[in-house]
Amino acid sequence: MVKGKRIKEGNFIKFLGTAGARFVMIKQLRASGGIWIKANNVNILIDPGPGSIVRCASSKPKLDPCQLDAIILTHRHLDHSNDVNVMIEAMTGGGFKKRGFLFLPQDAIENDSLVLKHALNFVGSVEFLKEKTDYKIGAFNFTTGPRNVHPVETYGLKFIINKKNISLIGDTAFYPEILDFFKSDILIINTVFYEPRPNVQHLSFEEAKQIISKLRPKTTILTHFGMTMLRAKPHILVENLKQELNLDIVAAYDGMSIFP
Numbered sequence: 716m717v718k719g720k721r722i723k724e725g726n727f728i729k730f731l732g733t734a735g736a737r738f739v740m741i742k743q744l745r746a747s748g749g750i751w752i753k754a755n756n757v758n759i760l761i762d763p764g765p766g767s768i769v770r771c772a773s774s775k776p777k778l779d780p781c782q783l784d785a786i787i788l789t790h791r792h793l794d795h796s797n798d799v800n801v802m803i804e805a806m807t808g809g810g811f812k813k814r815g816f817l818f819l820p821q822d823a824i825e826n827d828s829l830v831l832k833h834a835l836n837f838v839g840s841v842e843f844l845k846e847k848t849d850y851k852i853g854a855f856n857f858t859t860g861p862r863n864v865h866p867v868e869t870y871g872l873k874f875i876i877n878k879k880n881i882s883l884i885g886d887t888a889f890y891p892e893i894l895d896f897f898k899s900d901i902l903i904i905n906t907v908f909y910e911p912r913p914n915v916q917h918l919s920f921e922e923a924k925q926i927i928s929k930l931r932p933k934t935t936i937l938t939h940f941g942m943t944m945l946r947a948k949p950h951i952l953v954e955n956l957k958q959e960l961n962l963d964i965v966a967a968y969d970g971m972s973i974f975p
């Protein structure tokens with residue numbers, strides 16, 4: 716089936732952006748639109764960073780944010796959340812239809828709220844993410860991981876599409892439970908740095924390699940690249956790693972879709 720038709724009719728995961736960390740996002744060396752998932756006719760947008768709405772409109776075929784059933788913010792950092800208000804407007808038909816789900820950690824709207832008060836009122840159901848908890852959006856279920864190691868509250872996600880277990884580790888420093896909790900058929904790793912930087916709570920390519928060697932997923936997708944990863948050329952790193960580990964490993968690019 717051709718790609719456009721598969722996006723219109725089937726289940727898919729589309730990377731509207733692959734930028735990780737501040738400078739790749741600010742310079743838009745990679746887009747920061749988040750990840751759109753369609754599964755069992757449920758449309759979910761994870762982490763709508765800056766330009767997410769533009770990336771939806773310029774997708775081929777177009778992705779219509781008015782069709783969204785849920786928005787998941789893994790955490791409050793801007794590269795994951797900047798477009799949340801406009802996406803809520805879209806999901807709720809310009810604010811005229813109270814509908815849809817918004818999932819986010821409590822610290823995203825406590826004190827300095829990312830979500831405008833009036834936008835929050837448009838949403839059908841606002842649910843706080845907690846660790847290792849199950850959530851339901853119609854026919855789509857997901858589970859959060861342990862609390863990640865990051866300066867703000869955030870969790871990885873696990874879900875099933877077409878009987879495949881899929882994990883998104885999210886932004887975090889390495890912690891041992893990753894090697895147990897995120898075992899899956901398709902593993903998505905936010906790989907911000909090329910080499911580990913002990914004082915900054917993000918995964919590096921070196922750590923991603925350890926995780927892949929241990930979990931041996933059928934397919935691994937590296938995304939959320941920072942400057943040092945882009946300089947090291949993710950597609951070349953991945954090509955070498957594939958041969959070394961004899962596993963399917965992909966470097967995500969803006970606009971990439973997979974069909975689990």
Ligand SMILES: [Zn+2]
Pocket residue numbers: 735736792794795886939
């Ligand atoms: Zn990030």
Ligand SMILES: [Zn+2]
Pocket residue numbers: 790792865886
């Ligand atoms: Zn972050």
